Amino acid sequence: MIQLLADFNPEIASVVLESAPKFCKYTSPKIQKEILSIFAMKVRKHIREEIGNAKFSILVDETCDVAKREQMALVFRFVDKYGVLQERFFDLIHVKNTKALTLKEELCSVLSKYSFDIQNLRGQGYDGASNMRGELNGLQALFLRECPYAYYVHCYAHRLQLALVAAAKDVVPVTQFFQHLVFIVNTVDSSSKRHDELHDAQMVELARLLAIDELETGQGANQIHSLKRPGETRWGSHFGSVSSLMDMFNPVSSVLQNLAADSTAGANRADGDTSFKYLTSFEFVFVLCMMREIFEITEQLGQALQKKSQDIVNALRLVQSTKVLLEQMRSDDGWETFICKVVEFCVGHGIAIPDMEGTYILRGGRARRQPDHFTNERYFRVEIFRATINTQLAELNLKFNEKVMDLLSISVTLIPKNGFVSFQANEICKLVEKYYPAYFNRQEMIGLERQLNHFVLDASSSADMTNIATLVELCRVLVETGRHRIFNLVDRLVRLLVTLPVSTAAAERAFSILKITKTRLRNKMEDEYLANNLLVHIESEIVRHYTYDDIITDFKNQKNRRADL
Template sequence: MRGEWNGLQALFLKDSPQAYYVHYFAHRLQLALVTASREVLQIHEFFTQLNSIVTIVSASSKRHDQLQEAQAIENANLVAQNELETGKGVNQISTLQRVVDTRWSSHFNSICSLVKMFTATNIVLNNIIEDRTTYAQRGEAYGVSKILLSFEFVFTLHLMKEIMGITNVLCQALQQQSQDILNAMHIVSTSKLLLQKLRDGGWCNFLANVKDFCEKHEIEVNMFLEEVDLVNQHDIPNHLKGIGTLSELCNKLQETGKSRTYHIVDRLIRLVLTLPVSTATTERAFSAMKIVKTRLRSKMADEFLADNLVIYIEKELAAIFDTNSIIDDFENRKKRRIAFS
């Protein structure tokens, strides 16, 4: 709609050239979130798979009716087992929601609808596979059915639900008709705090929920979760006894060979340990540059400047060398012919 040549923006500017166009802020936030998430290959693959599942299950009115019928049967069974609350307006039969890039909330709604109708969706896919439809439709249904029942997909499904549940509140708040900058800043800070809280203390509960979901739908749990439990319960405590500093932890990981198992942790520790040194060296280099390359030496070439900076910054090492040793080293590097006039 906002096309600058023949869109709504162009029509406004044609009527009033002094008008200034500002993109809808919440719309920009949604597009930025979508673009940032799609930069992660696993997340891009997840949303592609999610779109495929929704498209196949909702491709016809027949499949839509099968989905709602399966959902009604599942709700009745859950109510009979006292696992689902009853009341006016609850447990309504719905359908899978599609993902729209310009509406970040549609991503969250699509994920929530699939989690809610996971069993019904699987039933519809099995009906397509067993039905006497074309081989192409059966093949597509078989492919997405394997994806739906894979641990990787279920894990990402729940992870994105947790993260988007927080960001969706922010998006909805920014789309209110009346909003002041202070309240918006407070909402942004709260969202960041909730995301950090999820990262720091919500991992165990999240893994437990994923496990319960997989057991309920008879999905084989990946060894990743078992390794995480092993690390939490046995591996790390035994190998971290008596360690009080990052350097000791880095050495211990290297000695026990755990640096290969926890390669990301090992790399992070090494970066943290070398960061102060790198920062200090950079600060010293900039300070030295102001002394060596002054207003009167503004035409100094880069190579000559770099050589002077090395000598100035490493003045402690440079003080060890004397002139004769430098001449001897230069002479020994390569035989040169000397011309006499």
């Protein structure tokens, strides 16, 4: 491996293979781990200096590694001296259990070790587990006792996932649809032979569509895909699964027909026949099209919530726009547009369409209570379509109800692009005094109201401010233009709002790296060196600032200190 690296890097060839003594190549596992610990030490030092005395929030999430050991990822969210919002992965901590008190002790140990003042903590971002969000003995409650301004924000991405899951569980036809979807995907994709058949069927389908000019040719277009399996813990994966099935409906149908007609398939023949009946039923296609429409609306919100630069005020606006789009879909016009799409899809794929004015017949003697007589149109429109959207809206209202954070809703008036239509400086100051009474003294509260009025006039007439659409952009532009010195109290308020966490996506990204660094082959790595490897992956751009000679010098200093001990 060293020789291979040397072939592509002359510096390694000269320093490691040619100049270094044969007994001093720094290739033993123990020495490599020490070098990695130096990298980790420098990276953490850099992050600590970057945060300085600024207010910060912590993002925490837990997962089990390949050794079934509980690992807790710690990420800091803060605004740097340039006014740019940062989310920095800092450490991966092994915890013996997930009790709130244990987690707090481990986090406080890390904060104390690197001289973080817990009084600068202004936000906590966790998932909705009881040990994290408990109002009496949860992790957020334990921190609030020491720092009353460390407001807890339940991860918005988790809230969205919980809302979608609840909708699926509460509407029986939707729950059955996903059960059938998993069965179809398993039937088609569980065998390499059927996987190849699906590939060939897609080739035939693409050739047919190109022949009738329903597809456009181009570089990278019309590629062969595979069915995506929905995941239990990531509801966003269901959107990919639904979309892939709709895009490959004819090829999947062809594979299932061939399987059902294959006399040599044995027990799989019955699975093929059952899957084909599920796939070609109008109710399955109806829910398939409906869930894709809903997922297309909520997916935009899900992706936006996972961005590093997202601020909580803009997140609330995205949630509101998602609710509005679902309301529009639920309306009479939305229903007419949707049912036309379903009929068009059924006609294009040869699916039998029931008479909507005919009486709906309960199939299979369903256990749930239904009215004695109702039409097919009522069943699909009321019992499935509206019931699903109503559940979605109810869950979104429940999960995204920020009653405590009144300051967030009124602070959106500070965004210049909104035109300061409903701006009221005295109302903002009242809420600031309510939520941060010790952070602004009486004199500063008076000054804040004056600065807010001057800021609105300045931003309304400045070309470089009028197009700012988020608090994150506003915070950055204030520093870039030097206005943070003039409007220092406004800058302080905006930084507080931006620092509040939105989601724990940054902590979960660390778990993606964890799968790479700690595999079964490297399961014997010690926990501290696992964290070091993780830091090298995530913060490699910082590590490049340190030369090879710096690392060797630090390593020798550590060696001398050990000798003294």
